Structure formats: structure tokens, C-alpha cells
Amino acid sequence: MSVQKVLDTINENNIQFVDFRFVDLSGRAHHITLPATEVEAETFENGVAFDGSSIPGFRGIEESDMVMMPDTETAYIDPFTDHPTLNIMCNIFTPDGDRYDRDPRSIAQKAEEYLKKSGVGTAAFFAPESEFFVFDDVRYESGMNTSSYKVDSEEAVWNTNTKEEGGNLGFKVGVKGGYVPVAPVDKQQDIRSEMVRLMQESGLRVERHHHEVATAGQAEINFRFDTLTKTADNLLKYKYIVHNVAQQYGKSATFMPKPLFGDNGSGMHVHQSIFNGDSPLFYEKGAYANLSEMALHYIGGILFHAPALIALTNPSTNSFKRLVPGYEAPVNLVFSKGNRSAAVRIPVAAVTPKGCRIEFRTPDSTANPYLAFAAMLLAGLDGIQKKIDPRELGYGPYDKNIYELSDAEKSEIRSVPSSLDEALDALEADSEFLTEGGVFSADFVANYVSFKRQETKDIAIRTHPHEFSLYFDC
Template sequence: MNPKEVLKYCQDNSIQIVDFKFNDLPGLWQHFSIPVSELDEDIWKEGIGFDGSSIRGFQAINESDMLLMPDAGTAILDPMLEVPTLSIICDIYDPTSGKPYTRDPRFIARKAEAYLKTTGIADTSYWGPEMEFFIFDNVQFEQNEHTAFYNVDSVEGSWNTARAENIDSDGNPHNLGYKPRYKEGYFPVPPHDSLQDLRSRIILKMMETGIPIEVHHHEVATAGQCEIDMRFSTMVKMGDQMQWYKYIVKNMCRKDGKVATFMPKPLFKDNGSGMHVHQSLWKDGVNQFFDKDGYALLSQTATYYIGGLLKHADALMAICAPTTNSYKRLVPGYEAPVNLVYSARNRSASVRIPMYNANPKSKRLEFRCPDNTANGYLCLAAMMMAGLDGIQNRVDPGKPHDMNLYELPKTEAKKIRTVPSSLDAALDALEKDHDFLLQGGVFTKDVIEVWLDYKRTQEVDAIRLRPHPWEFHLYFDI
């Protein structure tokens, strides 16, 4: 829709509220709403002011005034709200310069798409993130000066097989069983999968917003781990859809009396939730990653792209797996892609080339290290910039590793480079290696500096300063 069509849509569909959404730097959707009577043609030209100093990663208090410019093409009837509400995604502008705001994640993705065209390598990139999450029945947590704990629970939790879940008419407790065992949630039918109907309702809501859905299923872990896969799309559009995805999942679960989390590792000793990202480059409607004579049907362009991903992987992790919790997932033994090599079909490699069919249009590669704590716009943009750097500098990724990397002898395993073991290490890598992100002005110095400062002070230091409950087990009696 264009602005005039938005106004007509509001009239024709009895819209009462218009909601403006935008992204903070870490990746959480922010919003505010106006009555539809306040929506006029001036908004599209002049924007709407807001306080940028109250948004994570944005402005200092002495330069807080910022502008939201609504993107009429994103206007969608919000499927989650009772009051008829039109949701519009906004771009962020600096009112002083009148230019797009450098720290607006959506703007960074826009610049990445524009930069791709200038390289001559391709004119379009396609993205298909596999987003995983947990659906719990309860979550409780607290941290203060003298207490620290968390507790999550699920009717599916394998630990609940002995719990008295119901009391019958005679006062006897009973349990209905059917709890997916640890690492065995992929993917039996109901009643083991108790979330089938809820996921179906979730994808129907997603489809109401125009998101094409390919598949949904239970994932490997016990206690309600799920996956819903969207059909591939271009970068900015996929970034928008990833925001809608999280919004709908969280709100649909809440309506059902449950709670969803995209934390990578909420459970100890079971699989974490990742975001395997399928990606390809196209030019004039032709997939630049396909070659019928190449390894796994990959072109030389695709091989160099992989070289860029692997070369810059340590720095990429600071953006693609950007939380301290991310590195509790990225450990050997839980199908986690810690090994920085590539392979056809091999899920123990960080870059996998799917081999489901030989159709040139389907040829793509899958980078398996990211997770859903990433800001979608920044994550997709950063991966593409690394891949383009690999193509431009002809970075050789080495030989593919088609064996099960988890079963290699220790002497062989030590030769394989792995992802950083902590957010702190990833941030150090990004500080040293970010020139590839600055190409074409896609990322800017201030974005990198603010990202490093925010992550170190608000997350790394915050965790480092707090005693951990397991430290009491280890050290209290020493």
C-alpha cells in the first residue's frame, strides 16, 4: 500500500488504532499507537517524534529527539489485537540532519541490499532462517543481592514423569505420561507432541500477515522445543517477517496460558535453540550459487562466499550469536555447529549445503551458528557482508569435511577451528575484525562502537559480577 491506500484501508476496515513499530539495536520491537483520526498525510512527510535516549543502543539524553518515518508498504492488520489495529513498521531518522539514522537496524539491512547491487556480484539475496524456540507452561526467575534462581517448567518436560498432575474423583494423583525424552523430541506425533494445535494456530496467524509458511514441527529437546519455517525472502522483508514471527509466537502462547522463549539455552543438558540461516545470491534471476559440476553442486562464487563466512566467523558471532547464553548452546555434543568447516548434508559443520534435490533454484548454503537472540536485520546483513568479502578476495575455505566431526579423534579434532567459547571472545574478535562490515557504508563505526560497549557493559560485565548458584555447590565449603 501507499499512504493514500493506507488511509482508504483504515476507512474501509473500520480501523480504530494505528500502531507504529520499530527495532531497538539489540533487536526487540518497540511501538506506540495513535487513534486513527490522527493519521493524516503529513505523518508520511514529517514523521513522528520519539525519545531516542530511552531506546537501547540509541541516543544520549542531550540528543534524544528522533523521528519515525512510517513505511506504508508494511501496513498490516495486527492479527493479535482485539481492537482493530493497523501495524506499520517505521524507519528511523535523525531530525537534525534529516537523514536515516545510522543505528537503525532496518536501515543497515537496506544499505546491505543496495551495496550488493553495486558489487556486480548479484542483485538479490534470499534468506530462510529456521527459527527455534521453547514453549513453557511456567517461568520464574530472580536476581538480587542475596538470591539467584530460575525455574522453567513444561507439561512435556521429561523430568515430570513422576509428578502428580491431576487428582481424580477419589483423590488419587495421576500422570498421563507421554513426555518426550531428552534429545528425543524430533519428532513423534501427538500425544508426545502436545503443541501441534497451538503451532497450527500460530502459523495461521502468521499467514494472516502475509508470511508464507513451509513447515512446523516439534524439535529435538524435551519440554516444548518447536520450529516454524518461513519460505525464503529478500533481506529487509525477511527482517520484517522475523519480527512478526516472534511477536505472533509470544502473543499466541500467552493467549494459550503458555510462554515462549527464544533464548538459545534455557535447559541444561538438552539441545538449545538455534537459527540456521539458508542464504543464496542471485543475478538477473539466476542463482549464482549453483554449478552442476561443483562440489555439492556449488559454484566457485558460493565456495568463496563460504570462505568469507568462515574467515570472519569469530567476529560474526558477536552479531549472530550475541548473548552470553548463546555460548551455552555453542558447545560440542548437542548438535551445535561449533566446527568452522563446511560440508554437504553434515549437520556437525557450521556451514552445511543441503542436498535434498538438484534443482538449480534450490541451491543454497546454511550457516548454522546464529541464534534467535540476534537482531535479524543486523545478522543477515553481517553474514552477507562476510560472504561478499570472501568472493571479492577469493577466500579459499579449504576442503569440505564430510565426516561426523563429533567422533573425530582428539588429535584430529584439535586441528579444526571452532567458534569462540564466550561472548567476550566474540566481541574481542569483532573489535579487531570489522572492516568487512564497513564496506559501502553498510555498518558504520558508531554502530560497531556502541554494539561493543553495550554488550560488554550491559551483558558480559553484568553476568561476570554476579555469583552463580553452581558456584555455591563448588566452593561454599572450601
Template sequence: MSAQNVLNTIKEKGIEWVDFRFVDLSGRAHHISLPASEVEEETFVNGVAFDGSSITGFKGIEESDMVMLPDTESVYVDPFTAHPTLIVMCNIYTPDGERYDRDPRGIAQKAEEYLQSAGVGTTAFFAPESEFFIFDEVRFESGQNKSSYFVDSEEAHWNSNKQEEGGNLGFKVGHKGGYVPVGPTDSQQDIRSEMCRLLMESGLRIERHHHEVATAGQGEINFRFDTLTKTADNLMKYKYIVQNTARQYGKVATFMPKPLFGDNGSGMHVHQSIFNGSEPLFYEKGGYANLSELALNYIGGILYHAPALIALTNPSTNSFKRLVPGYEAPVNLVFSKGNRSAAVRIPVAAVTPKGCRIEFRTPDSTANPYLAFAAMLMAGLDGIKKKIDPRALGYGPLDKNIYELSDAEKGEIRSVPGSLDEALNALEADYEFLTEGGVFTKEFIDNYIGLKRDEAKAVSIRIHPHEYSLYFDL
């Protein structure tokens, strides 16, 4: 879509405001709204100025001026604003016209450019399965003399004996009992359907939605794959619409990986493949799970670099509350066909040559999608470049339920890092694969690690309520 086509859309749809958006290092979107009457073709050339020093991890106050340049291919109408508003995703540039090396969206685009320059293929496709919880109430605080959180859901099993207005009608979702039940147990069919309606109106191709395993309103909506940057844009749109639809229903949606103790967490399984033109490069009939050697090398790169990669795909302290055995969490760095207990799964049911892909199951939705997808692609391309064979390195294939292996057998399997600090240590030691082609810079990685270490420290130095249960009476 050209700038003129965007202007035509503004006129045809009676748009009053144009909302220019960018994404920070953590993956949070920020926006500045201009009256539609002030948006001209020059706006798409000159961009929209903003203060980079007010964005965590960007610029210092002495060099704060930055520019958002709109991407005319990323527009959609905001389904929530009272005044008709058009949303436009932007790339970030310095005032002298240089691409800003800390712009996550720019990094994603550089990864796509590197794929082509490396001569491997023309296009990388991504499809995330981003799970979430819908709660009825959330309260939390963290102070000097108190620390607590509370979440509640009308369908949670702990409310089976709660007195409710009009009477308790039962049909609560049992502990780990939430996988695809029909109503009335699944009480959130309509809210997920409304989310899907708005997502489709906003340009996403929705494949399905359903209740997920955990109690208390865990759900999942799957949308169609697309190229790397477009998929990251789509995931930002997806989270925006899911969270705002929940709010319209008087509820709250969260993509936090582990908001509940003792039940399944929310992951973001990421399907990915590479094409050369119209030719799928991951398919080879007769190979393991019909995978080509190139695909196996891609898997080798993902698993070899996984400890460092996880600092970008699972970048929160809460991520590692999910990455523990026993909750379908893919903590074991192996690959397998159809096996959901492996970090890398190769889907085999009803898969065509063009649908042949790998699924990295470890990530979660606290990841900045632009950074996470770019990092996964760079790890996979490094595996292709170096012909990393995951079979030779002991990464499988392992077609068994890993959780049922003996302790001796489990001891042979490499696991994901046990904490955010461990993942950051791995990234410090293994980052060169990210800097190939100038996709990530060493300065960006150092800055990112510093920001994430501050987060980890902020959590580690605070008193946890459970410590009172363990130690107060000693």
C-alpha cells in the same frame, strides 16, 4: 503499497489504531500507536516523533528527538489487539532528515544497496529457521543474596512421576527425544498450528512446523525465504506472533538459545543465496554439492570472518551455553554438504538450481535479525571480493561427523569463540568488512561492542548458584 493504499486498508478493515514500530540494537521492537483518524498521507512523509534517549544504545538526552518514517510495504493487521490495529514497521531518521546510522533496519537496507553497487548480484535471499521453547511456567530472580531460575513444561520428562490434576497420563518427551513425535507425546500440535494460521493471515508463507529435539516443548516453524530486510521484518513478526499466541494459551514462548541444562538448545539456522535478476548465482552443476565458485567464496567469507560475525549472530552470554559440543551445535568452522555438524551446511536433498543455497547454522534468535543478516551478507561479499577459497584455508569440505573425529583430527578444525567477550575481541580486530560501502560505521561498531561488554560483565560478576555446589563447603 502506497500511503494512499494503506489509508484505504485502514478504512476497509475498520482499523482504529495504527501501530508504528522500530527495532533497537538488541532486536527488541518498540511501538507508538496513533488513532487511525490522525493518520494521513503526511504521516508517511513527516513520520512519527519519539524520544531516542529512552532507547538503550541510541541517543543522549541532549539530542534525543528522533523520527520514525513508516515503510508502507511492511503493514499487517495485529491479530491480538481488541481494537483493530494496523502494524507498520519504520526506519529511523534524525530531525534534519538524515538516515540514523544506528538504525538496524537502515543498516539492513544499506547492505542490500551495497550488494547491488558491488556488481555481484541484484538480490540476496534469506530464510531463518528460528527454534523456540513453549513453557508452562517461568520464574527467575537475580539479587544481592539470591539467584535462581525455574522453568516447567507439562510434557517434560522430569514430570513423568508428578501428581497432576486428573492424573498423570504419561507420554512425556524424553531427554533429547522430541524430534517429530506424533501426539499424544507431541502435546503442542494445535498451538503451533494456531501460530501458523495467524502467521499466514499476517502475510507469511508457512512451509511446515514440527516438534524439535529437546524435551519441554521445543518447536520450530519454517517460513518462506524473502529478501534481506523483508525477511528480518518477517522474523520480527514471527517472534511477535509466536510469543503472543503462547500467552493466549496460558503458556510462554522463549527464543533464548539455552534455557535448559543438558539438552539441545535453540538455534537460528540461516539459509542464504544471491541472485542476479532471475539467475541463481550459487548453482553450478558438477561442482561440490553443485556450488559455484562464487558460492564457495561466499562461504569462505562467512567462515573466515566467523569469529567476528558471531558477535552479531550470537550476541548473548547465553548463546555460548548452546555453542558447546554434543548438542548438535555447530561449533566447528567448516563446510559440508548435508552434514549438520558443520557450521556451514549445503542442503542437497531435493534442491533445484534456484533452491541452491548455503546454511549458516551457528546463529541464534537473540540476534537482531537486521544486523545479523546484514553482517552475514557483508562477510560473504568480502569473500567474493577477495576470492577467499575455504578449501585452501582448511575449512573443508568435511563430510564426516565431526563429533566422532579423533582428538588429533578435531585439533585441526577451528572453533567458534568460547564466550561473548572472545567474540567481541574478534569483532574489534576484524570489522573492516562490515564498513565497506558505509553499511556499518566504526562508531556504530564501537557503541555496539561497549553495550555488549556491559552485558557480559553484568553476568560475569554475579554469583552463580552452581558455585555453591562446587565451593561452599571448602
């Protein structure tokens, strides 16, 4: 979309405000809003100034001036504002006109540029399956003398014997009993359908929605794949719509990986493939799962670098409460066709040559999608360039339920890091694949590790409520 087309959209739709947005290290969007009367062609040439020192992990106060440069291709009309508003994603630049090397969106674009320069292909396609919970009540606090949380849902299994207005009507979702039931067990059909409607109006091509496995309102909506940066843009739009539709219904949506103890967590399985023009490069008819050698080497790169990669794809302390055996969590660093107990799954049902892809199942939605998708692509490209064969390294294929293997058999399989600290250690030891082609800078990696270490420290020094159950009577 040209600048003139954006200006025409503002006039034709009586847009009153233009919302310029960017994303921080954690993947959270921020915005500055201009009256539409103040938005001219020069706005897109000069950008919108903001204070980078007020964004955690960006810049110090002595170098705080930064510029948002709008990407006109991302413009869409906000479906929630009372005053007609046009939303536009931006890249971040320094006042000197240089790309800011800590800008996640710029890193994603540099990863796409590096793919083309590598000669491997022309485009990488991504499709995340971002799961979430919709709760009716959310309460938490963390203080000097108190620490607690409580969530609730009309669907939750723990509410089978609670007093409800008008009487308890039953039809609750059991533990691990929530996969695609119909109403009245599934009480959130209309909420998800409204989310889908607004996603479609905002330009997303949605393929389906359904209730997910866990009790208490777990859901999934799938939107169609696109190129790396566009998919990351789409995921931010997706989360924005999910959060705000839930609010409109008097509920609250969260993409937190493990808000409940004892049931499935929320992941973000990421489907990915590489094309050269219109030709798919991951397909080879008759090979294992119809995968080409290039695709196998891509898998090899993902699995080889997985411990470091996970610092970017699962970047929260809560992520590792999901990554434990027993809850369909993909903790095993192996690949397999159609096997959901493997970290990398190759979908085989109703797959065409152009639909041939690999699925990395370990990530979750606390990931910044620009960073996570870029890091996955770079790991895969490293595997292609170095011809890392996952079969030779013992990464599979494992075409059986890994959870049912004997302890001796399981001992031969690498597992994901058990904590964010371990993943950050791995990233510090293995980051060269990220800095190839200048996609990630060494400064970015060091800053990111320091930024995330603070989160692990914040959790480590705080008293946990369960510690009272274990130790108060000592």
C-alpha cells in the same frame, strides 16, 4: 503498498489505531500507537517523533529527538488487539532528515544497496529457521542475596513422576527425544497450528511446523525465504505471533538459546543465496554439492570472518551455553554437504538450481536479524571479492561426523569463540568487512561492542547458583 493504499486499508477494515514500530540494537520491537483518525498522508511524509534517549544504545538525552519514518510495504493487521490495529515497521531518522546510522533496519537496507553497487548480484535471499521453547511456567530472580530460575512443561522428562491434576498421563518427551513425534507425545500441535494460521493471515508464507529435538516443548516453524530486509521484518512478525499465541494458551514462548541444561538448545540456522535478476548465482551442476565458485567464496568469507561475525549472530552470554560440543551445536568452522556438525552446511536433498543455497548453522534468535543478516551478507561478499577459497584455508569440506573425529583431527579444525567477550574481541580486531560501502559505521561497531560488553560484565559479577554446589563448603 502506497500511502493511499494504507489509508484505504484503514477505512475498508474499520481500523481504529495504527501502531508504528521500530527495532532496537538487541532486536526487540518498540511501538507508538496513533488513533487512526490522526493518521494522514502527512504522517508518512513527516514521520512519528519519539525519545531516542530512552532506548538503550541509541542517543544521549541532549540529542534525544528522533523520527520514525513508516515503511508502507510492511503494513499488516494486528491479529491480537481488541481494537482493530494496523502495524507498520519504520526506519529511524534524525530531525535533520538523515538516516540514523545506529538504526538496524537502515543498516540492513544499506547492505542490500551495497550488494547491488558491488556488481555481484541484485538480491540476497535469506531464510531463518528460528527454534523456540513453549513452557507452562517460568520463574526467575536475580538479587543481592538470591539467584534462581525454574521452567516447567507438561511435556518435560522430569515430570514422569510428578502429581498432576487428574493423574499423570505419561507420554513425556525424553532428552533429545522430541524430533517430530506425534500426539500424545507432541502436546503442542494445536498451539503451533494456531501460530501458523495467524502468520498466514498476517502475510507470511509458512512452509511447515514440527516439534524439535529437546524435551519440554521445543518447536520450529519455517516460513519462506525473502530478500534481506523483508526477511528480517518477517522474523519480527514471526516472533511477535509466537509469543502472543503462547500467551493466549496460558503458556510462555522463549527464543533464548539455552534455557535447559543437558539438552539441545535453540538455534537459528540461516539459509542464504544471491541472485542476479532471476538467475541463481550459487548453482553449478556437477560441482561439489552443485555449488558455484562464487558460493564457495561466499562460504570462505563467512568462515574466515566467523569469530567477528558471531558477535552479531550470537550476541548473548547465553548463546555460548548452546555453542558447546555434543548437542548438535555447529561449533566447527568448516563446511560440508548435508552435515549438521559443520558450521556451514549445503543442503542437498530435493534442491533445484534456484533452491541452491548455503546454511550458516551457528546463529541463534537472540540476534538482531537486521544486523545479523547484513553482517553475513557483507562477510560473504568480502569472500567473493577477495576470492577466499575455504578449501585452501582448511575449512573443508568435511563429509563425516566431526564429533567422532580423534582429538588430533579435531585440533586442526577452528572452533567458534567460547564466550561473548571473545567474539567481541574478534569483532574489534576484524570489522573492516562491515564498514565497506558505509553499511556499518565505525561509530556503530564501537557503540555495539560497548553495549554488549556491559552485558558480559553484568553476568561476570553476579554469583551463580552452581557456585554454591562447588564452593560453599570450602
